[in-house]
Amino acid sequence: MLQAKLIKLEEKRANSDPLPPGCAPYTTSNHFKIQPSGSKPKAKRWDDRFSIEALNQIPSPLRMAARAPGMPRLITLGTARPAPQYFPWETLATTAEWNYGVSKDNDTKKEALMSSTREEEGYPLNVAMNYGYSAGSPQALRFVTEHMELIHDPPYDDWECCMTAGTTSAFEIAFRIFCNRGDYVLFENHTYSGTMATAKAQGLNVIAVDIDEFGLDPNDLESKLRNWDESKGTKPSLLYTIPTGQNPTGTTQNLARRKAIYQIAEEHDLYIIEDDPYYFIQLGENNYDASAPKVPQATPDALLARLPVSYLSLDVSGRVLRMDTTSKILAPGLRCGWVTGSSQVISKFISQTEVGVLSPSGPSQLMVYKLLDETWGHEGFISWLSYLSSEYRDRRNILLEACNRHVPSDICEWNIPTTGMFFWVKVSVPKHPDAKMDRSPEELRLFYSEVEDNIFTTACENGVLVSKGSWFAASKEQAPQVCFRMTFAAAPENDLTEAIERFAAAVRKEFRLV
The missing domain is CATH 3.40.640.10 (Type I PLP-dependent aspartate aminotransferase-like (Major domain))
Structure with a gap:
């Protein structure tokens, strides 16, 4: 499948004009598409959706000048580009x-x-x-x-x-x-x-x-x-x-x-x-099995x-x-x-x-x-x-195994991501020893915020940084919850398990499980 597409791509390149030379030449994707123009319907127009700024924005005259067909030996006195012989770099x-x-x-x-x-x-x-x-x-x-x-x-x-x-x-x-x-x-x-x-x-x-x-x-x-x-x-x-x-x-x-x-x-x-x-x-799918053999890199x-x-x-x-x-x-x-x-x-x-x-x-x-x-x-x-x-899959699996081993599952739940870099850990605040769900909405929101902040602060003191879920909330009006975002992309692979242990200790301390 891929090879057939690549063959068409190579044929397109072979039959195309050379790339335009010089500094800042006008170029467009229309020069490089494999399928010929006119083979599909046109897009909808968006004139009625553009902002006032976009409607008033006009192309730069200097940039428009670059779109004009160039003469074989055009000498430019119009654009204030530095002469390249004065760039100090010879090779990159x-x-x-x-x-x-x-x-x-x-x-x-x-x-x-x-x-x-x-x-x-x-x-x-x-x-x-x-x-x-x-x-x-x-x-x-x-x-x-x-x-x-x-x-x-x-x-x-x-x-x-x-x-x-x-x-x-x-x-x-x-x-x-x-x-x-x-x-x-x-x-x-x-x-x-x-x-x-x-x-x-x-x-x-x-x-x-x-x-x-x-x-x-x-x-x-x-x-x-x-x-x-x-x-x-x-x-x-x-x-x-x-x-x-x-x-x-x-x-x-x-x-x-x-x-x-x-x-x-x-x-x-x-x-x-x-x-x-x-x-x-x-x-890969979220049916991770620690005992299963490592999945090979996909073709x-x-x-x-x-x-x-x-x-x-x-x-x-x-x-x-x-x-x-x-x-x-x-x-x-x-x-x-x-x-x-x-x-x-x-x-x-x-x-x-x-x-x-x-x-x-x-x-x-x-x-x-x-x-x-x-x-x-x-x-x-x-x-x-x-x-x-493949590499990030291994990291995800390490973090997942560490969560399964160390994070109290009766207090926390987490997704198993099939794509990307993030775990989303939800903390069940109603199970907190100080939880009183008959509080007023404002008191309840404040209590959730305190629980989130306590876990975050203790985790930092334990030597692990996680991201508060409230940092990503699009609205302060939605129902309060305590969540944490964790990524398996940044830390050294051999530190991931210890990082989860430190976070789990913060949760246990807040819920008085230690």
């Missing part, structure tokens, strides 16, 4: 594991040396070190466009990608495109705190939608939209969701759930921001078969802006990712980028290109993602 060289890539020469070496020089043909260092085009370099954009078509294949014609300076920057731009101050935005009732902080900084109001063990609850979503009180303001038209390995709860929406939510979006004309940084970290085709169907893959009308990032699958310090959506939305995204971050880091894009395109290729990249999944 890195090494990486080779055996995740596919060597065309049956090479058996363990490491690949990736170097870039000032005047090389592929992606010259003097280009990467200069100002770049806001949609990204042709080299990086070509790879991610091919990647998105291989994995997601959006079912409408006019989709494009745009490189980003990471997802945090991306959703800040997305809110500016679709929201005016005072607007309401739909979030999962526990979600990534950074996104909520960004929304609130822009004067947006957060509406919390219930989640359960399968993620966002479509019944609650539909109810909130159907019963919206217009006296509060305009009905929400934007939904932000983390559908896979959700942060912080670790839940993953199944296909039926995604289809139901997308159908609601169609009926209520919702636009969806699909934030999916954990998509490729596939941990590329096997990994692809396990991947959830994304909202982008379901999107027949162009109402999804999907966000991907290198942060969880390569390195967060790259500050490099990409968004995929309809051409109209991506055009607005590029215009916002031109007056904000300007473009993703050139050296970061260069490193990504050298690794993913020149060294590993698409098959090697997928092999790397399979390796990552």
Whole structure:
């Protein structure tokens, strides 16, 4: 299956024009798609949903000038780019594991040396070190466009990608495109705190939608939209969701759930921001058996078969802006990712980028290109993602076994994540020795907060840091609960069991079980 797609991709590259040379050349995903233009229906237009800022935002004249066809030997006096001979770097060289890539020469070496020089043909260092085009370099954009078509294949014609300076920057731009101050935005009732902080900084109001063990609850979503009180303001038209390995709860929406939510979006004309940084970290089903033999690393085709169907893959009308990032699958310090959506939305995204971050880091894009395109290729990249999944699966299993052994199961319960990096541990406060459930709502909320804070503080004193669930709460009005987010991604593998023992001791102390 993958090989057949890769053959078509190679044929497309072989028959395509060379990548545009020079600094900050105009480029677009339309240059790199495998399927010909016009083979699918067009996306819906979103003119009535753009914010006042987005409607007033015009492309940079200097950037527009770069789109004009260049003369064979164009001498530019128009753009104030520094002359590359005054950049102090002559070479950028890195090494990486080779055996995740596919060597065309049956090479058996363990490491690949990736170097870039000032005047090389592929992606010259003097280009990467200069100002770049806001949609990204042709080299990086070509790879991610091919990647998105291989994995997601959006079912409408006019989709494009745009490189980003990471997802945090991306959703800040997305809110500016679709929201005016005072607007309401739909979030999962526990979600990534950074996104909520960004929304609130822009004067947006957060509406919390219930989640359960399968993620966002479509019944609650539909109810909130159907019963919206217009006296509060305009009905929400934007939904932000983390559908896979959700942060912080670790839940993953199944296909039926995604289809139901997308159908609601169609009926209520919702636009969806699909934030999916954990998509490729596939941990396997939640039927973990400590006595079972270790599961081997999956083949590329096997990994692809396990991947959830994304909202982008379901999107027949162009109402999804999907966000991907290198942060969880390569390195967060790259500050490099990409968004995929309809051409109209991506055009607005590029215009916002031109007056904000300007473009993703050139050296970061260069490193990504050298690794993913020149060294590993698409098959090697997928092999790397399979390796990552296998490694994180082992870490999940260690943490799970430690929870089963040490955390009091009569007080706590936890999910077994099938994707991503997080455990979500719920603490049964009614079993606390000081619990008095006949307290007033405010007294009860204060008591829950004290229990959470006591466990957190004692855990820190014991030498382990966990995240309070209240940090991720989208609304202070929802029923009080005590939860903790734990990740098995950060700590050394041989410290995971001890970390759980320290957390368990904090729970036992708070509930006077010691």
